[in-house]
Every structure is written in structure tokens, then in C-alpha cells.
Amino acid sequence: MLVQQQQRQMPATPIPGNARKVIENFSYALSDAIGKGFSSIVYKGRNDETNEVVAIKVIDKKGLKTPLHYQLLRSEVEALSQLNSPNIMRLYKVYYTENNTYLITEFCDQGDLGQLVTKTGVQKEQNMQKLFYGIIQGYKQMKQRGIVHRDLKPANILLKASVPKIADFGFATTPQTAATMPNVNVGSPLYMSPQAFKNRYSEKSDIWALGVSLYELLFGQVPWQAGSERELAQRMATVPVQFPGHISDECKDFIYRCLIVDENRRATVEELEGHVWLSKQELQPIKGNGFSSMFRSNQQNNHHHLLQNNNIATPLGDTQNKQSIQFQTRESNYGKENTVIVKQSQQSIMQQPLKSIKRVQESRKESQISQQMNQEHSSQREEESWSESKKNDYIILAQLNFCRYLYRVSALMDKYRFFQTSYLREKLLFLVNKNIMIKLNCLNEVMQGQNTLGLEKFQQYVQNPQYTKLCTAIHQYNQKYTLQFNTVWMSLQNPDQKSLLAIDKKFDAVFDDNFTEYESFYIILNSILRTAIKEIEYSLESKIVVQDTQQLLPMDIEGGVILLDYLITYFQLASLIQECFEDPYEFAIDSKIEQIADGKPVRLTYGHYIEIRNKIKQLDI
8 A cells, every 4th residue: 555654854964875774664775776767766675674675766856857757756656556466566665755755665686687688698488488478467457457667678677586577667657647647758769669659658559568578588689770769660660570599480479469560450468468479388288297197097087989970980990991000009909999888787887897908108218118908807917019110100100090080079070069159169170170180291291201200210111011001091191181171271261250260369370271280289279179178068067967877868968978078088189299299109108099099989878977077177177
């Protein structure tokens, strides 16, 4: 809360540099100056009651020579007193005396971002993701309070325990002060938007400054250099942003959206908060034994798929194609069904036996797999050493089986219409088919001689007859699935429809026919999958009353439960891909994707539905 009161009487005699000057329960030494402004000095001080270190900004009233200076001081105090965010420097108290105004704020012991670049050089993109996520959170509260900073730059963003704090509100405006603020040019030209050069300030001018700041932190320079403000403004309006070093496409897009000259098209803080570049760091998959171990555990539990329409069955389920790729997996007993056998008996669904598959463990150093299976309720462990060739086959087959599974998901979405939200079905249908094309693009690159899957002894492997068979299968998938993607893609090209889809900025970031694989695709995918899963779950919840867990689900409801189960599995697979993004072999091992793709149809019961809902809770979807 803002405090305005008189300072205790100060001694009239000069104070030695090491003596402490006292303002109520706060004090500072003149030798502890840590910053200096136009009419102010900032000192490192102390709360004498709590021993907390604080910053004390001393504003000399003699330096406030015009009404504008007084107006800016008032606006600074007004702004800080309304804000209480972990990412904004906190104002504790304000004291007014005859000669000075004292602002007592939290002390940020790690300096500012400008000093960070000076000391350590250009910053890593990953570190900037975390910092800018915090900065955006702080600015979001500023926007909610109607506060425009007007001087955002690295030097005005402080660090405390590695947490960014927006500071120095000396040029800020608030709803209370904006109307009376003189129409003058303020801020630092290098960070000013084209509109700010014309004395037009808003949230969008601050967004521009954040884009310039991020660029400078990553590359050690601002996007445009010029000899005058006029030349600088011209270059901003006419010269596209260039990136002198490597950063991710997501980061480039984040900067681009901040630096759009037309401020009506420039990103809002809410759009930046939801941008994939920030979401990417916020939703980083758990490494090590995180999601993959959860996925493996889940795969040992019931997995229920019912496909009554043969047209929805495994797309490469025809005998000829399957025989062309039935190689070492059969020899090693890998790929047994992980499905529930529903018997026409009174046995409880919770007691039915499962053909559980024990975890397949990998030992990369010895290039072998220790396979652990439960065969006929036996705990016998089998270990087989696979050659590099078989391992490569296994990696490629996993990619193919993932495509097969996605094709089945796409067919189910086309058959069962359980989505209520406008364009949710269209978005998800597009993403599923684009995901297929992304994986096929990877496989096509392998066939073109690019070892994008990290296959061992690649040049020798491509001479293997089995590789030739796999190439034939890949070619067949290509024709089938490319045709399907093109059909979906063309169905979404209506201009009015495209404009409505583009409202979802996350989806719009991947709504294209670029099939390069990025982790950000799966982050956006899982965000939309969450929405779809919750919507179907809610729809089913209002229709299903569980009585007998062994009773079969009604046919009109069963389709929704099937689709729900498939989407949950897809969510798990997409999360696993993120975790194993650099290791397709680990994905092949942990996903058990062949079992999933080849799962046999069963009729679903109310007991299955309960288990599926429990899976949603377990995964915290």
C-alpha cells in the first residue's frame, strides 16, 4: 500500500560517506550508490527492523525543473503502487520530504539484462525462453491495470534469484495519468516502435520494445542500426528483420510478431503468452524415467479398441503388404497383442487376464535388447542380441506403425462426430494427417540417402534386401496417405474458413504443408488433443450411467468411447515423441507401437469406460 509521510528530521551537517542516512525504519550509506538517473540516485539500503536488503531511489526535487518532471514522478509512483507481480519490481513505501522523494523497492541483486550481456555475452535461446515467459507474465498484469511502460529495454529488466523483474517506471503512464501527460517523445530510440517516434504509445509499443530487447540479448545488437532517429524509423519501416545467428524457427516467429510495423497486426501480450516458443519451454517433457516410464506402465494395463467397420482397420492390414514387412519382429516374439479378450461370462472386467508385456530394456552400449515378456503367465525372461540391421529395421517399422495408427485415428474421427467446439474436429483432423506426412517425410529422406533417423552403419544397411522391402512399403504408404492429406488440406482452403482457423494462433503456427519435424508441433498438437479429450469426456459423462461393469456399452455411445481411447493413446505417443525426439530407437522400444497399431477389435463394456476415465486422471489431461 502506498505510504506518504514525512521523513524524520535529517541532520543539517554533512554526512560521511560511510554513515547511514535514515528514513523511518530504512537506511542507506551514501557510499552504496548502485545507479544514477536524470534527477535521482539509487542506493543499496536496508530495512532496519527486518534486515531485509532494499533499494532506495532518492529523487532530488531540485532536478524536477518542469511540470513534466513532476508528472512523470507521479505517474511512476501511481504505476508501481498498483502492481504486485513476481515479475515486476515491488514498491514497498514512498516518503516525501522537503528536498527529496524516496522510493523504497525490492533489491535485485543480479543487476539487469543489459549488464548480463555485457558480462557474459550473447545469451542462449533456452535461457531467454524462461526469462521472457516471466517478463510476459509481468507485462500481462501491467496491461490489466492499463499501464504502459514506454521505456522497456534490457537495462530496465532486473534479475533477482534469476527471476526477471520489470523496473524503472519513470516514463510509465497509467489510466489516472495518461490523459494529463504532455504529448512528448520519451524512451530510448533503439527500442521505440515506429508509432512511438510519432508520440503514439500503447501496449503495442511496449511489445515492439520487448522484441528488440530479445533480439539484442540473443545477438548482441539491435535489429536496425542508423545515424539518426529519422533514418532509424525509416529502416524499421522498410528493412526486414535479419538474423545474424542461429535460433529456432519458433523464436524467430516470436520476434517477428513483436516487430510487425502495423501495430494492428502486431502481437498482443496474450498472443505472446500463448506463443509456441514460450509454450515450448513451459511444457518441456519430463526427461529420464518421466513420461516414458508412465507410458510403459500404462501400456501394461488395458488398452481397448473396437473397430466394427473393416474400412477403418489397419490401413496396411492387407496380407501382401503385411508379409513384406513381417521380418525379425516375428522371430523375436515381439509384437504380441496387448488387448483385452472380452469373454461372454460373468467374470468381472477388473479380473480378466491380460497378455501383459514386460518392459523391453535397452542397453545401447552393447547394441542389444533384453526383451522381457510374460508368455502364458510365465515370468521367463528372454534376451536376444539384435544386429545393427535388425535394429534399423525396428526403427523404421516403428515409424510406419505410428503412421498406421494415425490413419486409424483419422478414420475414427471421420466416422464418429463427437466434437461440439467450432472447428475443433477440423483442426485435429488436419494435425493427425500432417503428423503422418511428417513421419513419411522422415522416411522419404532416409530413402533419399539422408540418415535422419540415426540408423547404424547406414551405407551398409541400405544394401540390405530387407531395406528394399521396407522402401517398397514406404512407397505404398506415401501414395495412400499423401492423397488423404491433400484431401484434408484442400477442404480447409476456403478463405473464410482459413480466417476462422487462424484465430487460434497456436494452430495457425503449424497450419501449413511444411513437413519438417519440430518438437513444437507436438506441443501444439497435445494442447489441442487435451481440449478434444476433455470435450468428449464431458459429452460422454452426461450420457453414461454405470451400473454393471460387464454390460456392453450401447452402440451409439461406444463410438465416442473408442475415439476417446484412441485420442488418449495419441496424446501419450506425442508426449513420448517429445521425450525421445533425438532417439527414434528409444521411441520404438518404449512405445510398443506395433502392438498398438495391430490391436484387435473388441466390444467395450462400462468397465472399459471406467478404466479409460481413470487413465485420463492418471495422465492429468
